[in-house]
Amino acid sequence: xxxxxxxxxxxxxxxxxxxxxxxxxxxxxxxxxxxxxxxxxxxxxxxxxxxxxxxxxxxxxxxxxxxxxxxxxxxxxxxxxxxxxxxxxxxxxxxxxxxxxxxxxxxxxxxxxxxxxxxxxxxxxxxxxxxxxxxxxxxxxxxxxxxxxxxxxxxxxxxxxxxxxxxxxxxxxxxxxx
Amino acid sequence: xxxxxxxxxxxxxxxxxxxxxxxxxxxxxxxxxxxxxxxxxxxxxxxxxxxxxxxxxxxxxxxxxxxxxxxxxxxxxxxxxxxxxxxxxxxxxxxxxxxxxxxxxxxxxxxxxxxxxxxxxxxxxxxxxxxxxxxxxxxxxxxxxxxxxxxxxxxxxxxxxxxxxxxxxxxxxxxxxx
Numbered sequence: 367x368x369x370x371x372x373x374x375x376x377x378x379x380x381x382x383x384x385x386x387x388x389x390x391x392x393x394x395x396x397x398x399x400x401x402x403x404x405x406x407x408x409x410x411x412x413x414x415x416x417x418x419x420x421x422x423x424x425x426x427x428x429x430x431x432x433x434x435x436x437x438x439x440x441x442x443x444x445x446x447x448x449x450x451x452x453x454x455x456x457x458x459x460x461x462x463x464x465x466x467x468x469x470x471x472x473x474x475x476x477x478x479x480x481x482x483x484x485x486x487x488x489x490x491x492x493x494x495x496x497x498x499x500x501x502x503x504x505x506x507x508x509x510x511x512x513x514x515x516x517x518x519x520x521x522x523x524x525x526x527x528x529x530x531x532x533x534x535x536x537x538x539x540x541x542x543x544x
Numbered sequence: 545x546x547x548x549x550x551x552x553x554x555x556x557x558x559x560x561x562x563x564x565x566x567x568x569x570x571x572x573x574x575x576x577x578x579x580x581x582x583x584x585x586x587x588x589x590x591x592x593x594x595x596x597x598x599x600x601x602x603x604x605x606x607x608x609x610x611x612x613x614x615x616x617x618x619x620x621x622x623x624x625x626x627x628x629x630x631x632x633x634x635x636x637x638x639x640x641x642x643x644x645x646x647x648x649x650x651x652x653x654x655x656x657x658x659x660x661x662x663x664x665x666x667x668x669x670x671x672x673x674x675x676x677x678x679x680x681x682x683x684x685x686x687x688x689x690x691x692x693x694x695x696x697x698x699x700x701x702x703x704x705x706x707x708x709x710x711x712x713x714x715x716x717x718x719x720x721x722x
Binding site for chain 1: 554563566617621629635650657
């Protein structure tokens with residue numbers, strides 16, 4: 367067992383020893399989902415005030431809405447969430463490379479056949495953080511398979527809204543973009 | 545601004561007021577990634593002992609390795625992670641429906657054109673929890689674009705290993721499957 371696995375087991379024994387949330391139901395209590403990045407410097411529960419049982423939390427490289435589409439449809443259609451909170455962040459790894467860079471690394475580290483496997487894969491990097499937030503929110507609002515409302519309607523009707531935020535890994539602060 | 549957005553802003557002001565981790569670097573300090581489900585009842589940092597900055601955390605519906613492949617390749621190739629910890633959980637929503645069920649719901653709630661959009665989408669549900677853990681670990685170990693080692697090698701070499709776990713939402717406990 368690796369040091370990482372030993373830490374997991376040990377930490378979990380402590381967590382479970384005081385665990386008292388075994389009664390929580392499957393559907394998120396506050397009917398929303400948070401989509402954010404896999405970045406190691408983000409603790410969504412603590413930084414965004416998500417209590418256990420409140421919300422689905424989807425995380426992938428760059429908080430990509432396209433990449434999260436399957437999960438979002440399941441969250442909404444099977445488990446009744448209505449509001450989407452999209453959070454990208456400063457210092458994101460996705461700002462630091464291109465698809466060509468990623469493919470070259472795969473080829474260098476894993477060889478030609480691995481490179482062929484990812485030749486058609488879009489790693490979904492982006493060059494401008496706030497623009498990427500806006501574009502992903504637009505993508506969700508424009509999707510025929512995602513429940514959203516336009517900003518004005520959402521503010522009034524109380525359902526189906528989607529907002530886009532930036533989390534600052536330097537300060538721990540969020541700011542709303544759209 | 546919705547109640548959810550107001551809660552986010554208020555909670556974050558409190559979080560940021562004592563935040564002192566602005567110095568953490570982009571690559572995960574412990575060079576591992578956790579892949580788990582978006583389920584609202586899982587707090588990976590607390591339940592699995594992940595300190596801020598230690599690990600990438602990828603979350604999607606069902607902790608699907610296939611769905612996470614783009615993020616895993618980025619995590620390994622661009623940001624140097626080597627160990628993968630896969631955690632599925634009891635009471636998972638993915639155990640409760642089939643692809644046909646999901647497509648029927650989309651059609652009922654969003655209409656025919658939305659149904660057409662998801663006609664080719666695999667929602668990746670599964671019928672047996674432990675089997676799904678084993679299959680996803682096998683998928684990762686067999687993938688040409690994921691850095692892994694066989695179990696024996698991994699235990700000795702200290703890198704590239706992948707383990708599969710079940711988290712019990714009823715007790716807060718994890719157990720290793722593979």
